[in-house]
Amino acid sequence: MGEARLTILGSGSARPTFQNSPSGQILELCDKSFLIDCGEGVQITMARMGIRTSRLYNIFISHLHGDHCFGLLGLLSSLSMQGRLQPMHIYAHADLEKLLRPQLDYYCKDLSYEIFFHAINPRKRAVIFEDRTVQVETVPLKHSVPCCGFLFSETHRQPDGEGGFVRVPRKRYAYCSDTLYTERFVEQIEGVDMLYHESTFLEAQAKLCRAVMHSTASQAAKIATLAKARRLLIGHFSARVIDHTDFLNEAQSLFPDTLLAKEGEILTF
Numbered sequence: 001m002g003e004a005r006l007t008i009l010g011s012g013s014a015r016p017t018f019q020n021s022p023s024g025q026i027l028e029l030c031d032k033s034f035l036i037d038c039g040e041g042v043q044i045t046m047a048r049m050g051i052r053t054s055r056l057y058n059i060f061i062s063h064l065h066g067d068h069c070f071g072l073l074g075l076l077s078s079l080s081m082q083g084r085l086q087p088m089h090i091y092a093h094a095d096l097e098k099l100l101r102p103q104l105d106y107y108c109k110d111l112s113y114e115i116f117f118h119a120i121n122p123r124k125r126a127v128i129f130e131d132r133t134v135q136v137e138t139v140p141l142k143h144s145v146p147c148c149g150f151l152f153s154e155t156h157r158q159p160d161g162e163g164g165f166v167r168v169p170r171k172r173y174a175y176c177s178d179t180l181y182t183e184r185f186v187e188q189i190e191g192v193d194m195l196y197h198e199s200t201f202l203e204a205q206a207k208l209c210r211a212v213m214h215s216t217a218s219q220a221a222k223i224a225t226l227a228k229a230r231r232l233l234i235g236h237f238s239a240r241v242i243d244h245t246d247f248l249n250e251a252q253s254l255f256p257d258t259l260l261a262k263e264g265e266i267l268t269f
């Protein structure tokens with residue numbers, strides 16, 4: 001069983017601060033690099049960390065709020081300037097292609113590589129990507145626009161006893177952002193090795209949090225507990241909270257194995 005590596009490129013919410021860029025992560029699983037969300041500044045953080053964008057395999061976008069996709073046009077343009085030849089596959093709500101195609105046609109006329117948009121239905125749980133070793137499922141979330149998380153599984157084939165094979169998951173990573181507190185996906189992500197759950201606010205701001213359809217640190221910890229996750233990673237922090245140890249303390253009081261997502265950090269599991 002290989003090691004999974006998760007690189008945090010952005011762990012803030014909608015408004016960027018000096019401390020936090022909007023959402024972006026790279027998951028390396030079975031020698032493939034998956035980019036999850038692409039907020040503004042993602043390619044800059046990658047450059048700062050010395051991560052070669054040429055290594056990116058494909059891209060998953062949770063929803064079409066700017067803090068999760070404003071970095072895409074710049075990144076896709078840079079990939080062409082670097083002479084990328086390998087096609088790029090982007091999995092997102094169908095509207096992303098409608099929004100991005102005209103901009104690509106205008107700004108990136110002679111793209112060095114092909115882009116394939118794969119329309120996903122964020123309201124339905126479905127396998128959206130599968131190859132020999134990795135499977136990706138949508139995790140329907142509850143947000144102000146259609147939004148889904150992603151469950152990445154490293155799988156291997158095992159005989160089913162009837163002459164066929166079944167896929168058995170080994171390592172699993174669940175990315176759940178952005179969402180109002182909901183338990184509806186708990187069963188789907190049960191026992192994951194690592195759960196990323198958004199934690200935009202603290203419990204003291206629960207009313208505001210509910211109004212803008214986000215979760216608190218306590219709620220993220222509650223989901224991790226119910227799902228029997230091995231570890232919880234929290235992020236998508238509001239610019240209103242300056243000291244992030246408040247998020248950590250609140251979550252750890254319910255779920256001790258909690259980590260804070262910090263830009264530039266690499267986690268292995």
Ligand SMILES: [Zn+2]
Binds near residue numbers: 065
């Ligand atoms: Zn967001």
Ligand SMILES: [Zn+2]
Binds near residue numbers: 143178
């Ligand atoms: Zn959002």
